[in-house]
Amino acid sequence: MLYFVNLRSLILAAYIGSGLFYLPIQILPKNFSDLESSATQIQSQNCADCNHVCTIKELKSLAKSITVKIISENGWGSGIILKQEGKVYTVITNQHVLDTDYKSYIIQTPDGLFYQANEIENEDFQGNDLALLEFRSTHSTYTVASLENSTTLSPGDKTFAAGFPTLEKPQDTELLFTRGRVSILSDRPLEKGYQIGYTNIVKKGMSGGPLLNIYGQVVGINGMHAYPLWGDPYVYRDGSQPTVTLRQQMSHLAFAIPIETVAKLAPKFASISTIEFHQTVSSKKVFNYLLFDGFSELLNWKFYLHILPTSSCKSTV
Template sequence: MNCSLLTLVVCLGSISLTLSASAPVVSIPAPDYTAQSVPLSQQAQSITVKVRSQDFLGSGIILRRNGATYTVLTNAHVLQAGDPPYRIQTVDGRIYTANLPQRLNFGKNDLAVLQFKSAGSIYAVASFGASPTPGDEVFAAGYPAVEERGKKQTFAFTTGKVGLVLAKPLEGGYQLGYTNNVKNGMSGGPLLNRRGQVVGINGMQAYPLWDQPSVFADGSKAEERLHQMIIRLSWAVPITKVMQMIPKAEKTTVTTVFSKAD
């Protein structure tokens, strides 16, 4: 073998070693672009609104957007706490007058929707996840009621875990029990999973003031041991129940809705 041929063999061998050393780089998994880069609390706040009439009533979730029209999900008992006209206050502080859509009925489930129009501002809309299982980490969000005059109302975001998923719902459709601290005013706000997806709608606090029997939607009562477990947890209506019923909202219309800056 002459010198020039030997040189060529050595060079090719060097290239082969270099490629071999760099091969692992090719096998590195691509970045997970589905991972959320925005903090969960910020995601939750972007889709959570205040529901008002003359005064603050509770919280709500921006469920969907159709053009300039937004649908907000909340609890029926939140709306029952005040009289129309209802108003929605979004994360940017703007207040919009909202209407109750016609021909939408959630039956005996503690659910209701409002709709408002925003001609200038665009708001985030919730994404939805599957019902969680016991032990899953969940996050409850909303706006607790202010009890002291002059105290500023702040957004609350609490961490906990699912404690119970009932085989059949309690009255109002409540089926997800969790350890998060939920205060007055957070009713209607979202319960989220680790991906920032809404899995339920907050509505019942732990340790109710009146220890009444836990009653299921079918009218039967929970036995005492289960009842004691139920009252130690906060409760949400599963978002899966909402999505089974909400397609009817697409057929509704909103009239005489206007917006105004706060």
């Protein structure tokens, strides 16, 4: 009698047989379909034993802890807490969020408190749609974002965008957290520095908010939503234009500026560790990668294109 074995089960058996899995087998779900449900379990660090996995709920909580609302005479946008030095916090956002006649800004932090903020004007972002603010908190302490080079991304990777969409009530602090995937990683920037195109919903007011990878690390700054109503944002910095087909694809996507652009142009406010490629992937990383993306993507050798970075997700989030 012939027996048909599920391919995923066969691969799992092979890995167990080879001794690659060192975790107790009873932690595996009974049904492999559970591995693919809603977007799921994510390998993290910064926990006591480094075996903690983050849920989508924890990722949303992390996004909320690092994202602020920037209020001005024109309304509001979003920003990311980039650095803490004593009682002073630095926030990265888009320049267009701060483009107002009256240069006065209020930052609303995740705990609902309001702070007077000042633009840091002595940084040259060379035409990129970036700006820095700072505020002082004498009593409360806030979470600083963990950063990761966007070159660790590949098309199809899951992304998470956060920010404060424009609503009727300015005092509303509800954060919008959306899920999607990387679609375009342009090898050259558009005029304002945008290079990462992704399918997440990004609404007006979310400009300046974080684009996160599956480990809760900021890889980009939101700033351009899909289907722009005016202007022609799809022009490269050198003045050339994408093909008609590529332009049509771009128009369906939101775009972010890579976080490494900030690290390059304002290194005293942001730094990213050097990424080493083509390292050997440990069995522990392979195991956690299987939990997230499933065996089918392993068969496509997607894990070879990534060195799974350490996570900013915390068991205390």
